[in-house]
Amino acid sequence: MSGKVKACYACQRNGRLTCRRTRLGEPCLKTYPLECVDLLRRARVAFQAGRTLKENFRLAQLEAVVRMLEEHECDFVDALGRDLHKPRFETVMSELLLVKNEALYAFSNLKKWMQPQHVERNLSTTLDECLVVNEPLGVVLIAGTWSSPVQMCLVPLVGAIAAGNCAIINPSECTSHTSELLHRLIPLYLDNECFHVILAGASDLPEVVELKFDHVFFTGNREEGNRIAQAAARTLTPVTLILGGKNPCYVDCQCDIATTAQRLAWARFHNAGQSLVAPDYILCHADVKARLVQALKCCLMQFYGPDPRESRSFGRMVNLEIFNRTRDMLWRSGKVAMGGQVIEAEKYIAPTILTDVAESDPIMQQDVFGPVLPVLTVNNEDEAIAFINKQEKPLCVYAYSNNSKVISRLMSETSSGSFCSNDSILQSLMVALPFGGVGASGTGSYHGRYSFDTFSHRKSCLLRGTRFECVTYLRYPPYEDRNLSLMTWASTLSQKSQGWCQIL
Structure with a gap:
């Protein structure tokens, strides 16, 4: 077989499962649920054989x-x-380095994470061993999104x-070249029985989920997340959902406008605004609105020049659906x-600042995955907090102010994933901080130790002997x-000495 030809298990439904091959560089055909049954079986056999349990195996894969x-x-x-x-x-900084940092952090801390954690004993377990053991869940499904197609697949994979799991990874069909690259490379580097890449489309993913995994980690929009959660619920599969x-x-009126504009412009317009964690809209204090808008204009000119279409630092919409x-x-x-300039043939939308935006405008009714930044006006932080709390709980809340009391109020009086x-955005990239949603923006978290915990079962273990049967x-x-009086008396002693009560 030619070295330029590789096997691709992707198939088409013609009444039965058929295999196809593709040449390197060509997008792989879809992987349909029938094929996933075999991949899931292989991964489960590998897991049950204990292939992933050893620390050395995990370190080698990282x-x-x-x-x-x-x-x-x-x-x-x-x-x-x-x-x-x-x-x-942007690829190196926000995709590759982020994944490498996660993998190296896990590599350095794995021994500590895998160790059983001893917990406080009570009067009746004084001579026993009470501990929590981290067990891998089994075979997990990781479904990434197109806005950060490498990061959103590989950070959860780390x-x-x-945590010692086998995994099946499903990159987004929207970023076909990146998905094909992951499909080709992962089998060359990771264990071929424990880790697999499939190419199921968004419409097929709920059917894949119903094949019964031990955990599903999904990143994407709320509509797709809702379908994934419903499919997982049918098999009682736990899920982590990172949603938009x-x-x-x-x-605030008390802030450094120049620095604020730079950081906001970078956060909103990098990757052409296609980000789950970018600021979606600005609630600007009326006293500084004009200055902020002018500063944002200057930043866009500095970042991308007079014609962003010609800039090598500005991206494009992933497909015509998102563009339209x-x-x-x-x-x-x-x-x-x-x-405001758009070119459909190039899927190009210029970095755009909108003013005079009303709460009822379409841009305020849907998630924005594009280079558009609406600016609304408020008179103080009270109005901003009230506006935020009227909406569904977001993935992120951002606040710019030199007044620590204002920052404290925004942090404590609103609810968000982060x-x-x-x-902006940096809190979602740090390995030492958990990142995830709350309410409508998702459930569960990941990064660093929190990723390890997400893919682990914390098993309670009590190791007892047969002594003291006299008690x-x-x-x-x-x-x-x-007997009840004696046990009640002993529990009272335990409560006084340890602050809690138990004698069994």
């Missing part, structure tokens, strides 16, 4: 992830360039590997203060008042 990213950096840059017109700088949402950003939705919202909302003051016999029938 090391292989890092090696894959280092040896194929140019391939990832090329694939993301084809899919999203993503600049090399946690699944560290309209992330608000309050800009964003363009239609833009044209039907507010007033364009800067930008919070960041005087910057424990008090709990056995036939029940006597004298």
Whole structure:
């Protein structure tokens, strides 16, 4: 067989399962649920054989992830360039380095994470051993989104590997070149029985979920997340959902306008605005609105020049569906203060600032995955907090102010998956902080130790001997008042000395 030809298990439904082959560089055909049955079976056999349990195995797989990213950096840059017109700088910084940091952090801390955790004993377990053991869940499904197609697949995968699971990864069909690259590379670096890449479309994913995994980790929009959660519920499969949402950003009258504008412009317009964690709209104090809008205009000119279409630092919409939705919202909302140009043939939307935006405008009714930043006006932080709390709980809340009391109020009086003051997005990238949603923006969290915990079962273990039956016999029938009195007295002593009560 030619070296340029590789096997691809992708198939088409022609009454039965058929296999096809593709050439390197061509998008792989879809993987349908019938094929996933075999991959799931292979992964489950590998897990049940204990293949993933050893620390050395997990370390070797984490090391292989890092090696894959280092040896194929140019391939990832090329694939993301084809899919999203993503600049090399953004690919390396927000995709590859982030995954490498996660893998290296897990590599350095794995021994500590795997150790059983001893817990406080009570009077009746003084001579026993009470501990919590981290068990891998089994075979997990990781479904990534198109906005960060490498990061959203591989960061959860690092946690699944560290926790000792087998995994099936489903990259987004929207970023076909990146998905094909992961489909090709992962079998070359990771264990071929424990880790598999499938290419199921969004419409097929609920059917895949119903095949019964031990955990499903999904990143995407709320509509798809709702379908995934319903499919998982039918087999009682636990889920982690990292969903989108309209992330608000309050800009106070007491802030450094120039720095605020730079950080906001970077956060909103990197990756052409296609981000789950970017600020979705600004609630700007009326006293500084004009200055902020002007500063944002200056930043966009500095970042992308007079014609962002010619800039090597600005991306494109992932497909025409996202392009059309964003363009239609833009044209039907507010007033364009800067930008607004669109070219359908290139899936290009210029970095756009909207003013005079009303709460009822289309841009405020849907998640925005594009380079459009609506600016609304409020008179103080009270109005901003009230506005935020009227909406569904977002994935992120941002606040810019030099007044610590204002920051404290925004942080404590709103609810969101995460919070960041005087910057944006960074809280979602740190390995030491958990990241996830709340309410409508998702459930569960990941990054660093929190990824390990997400893919682990914390099993309670009590290791007892058979001594002191002279005490424990008090709990056995036939029940006597004298025995109850003795146990109550002993529990009272335990409560006084340890602050809690138990004697069994």
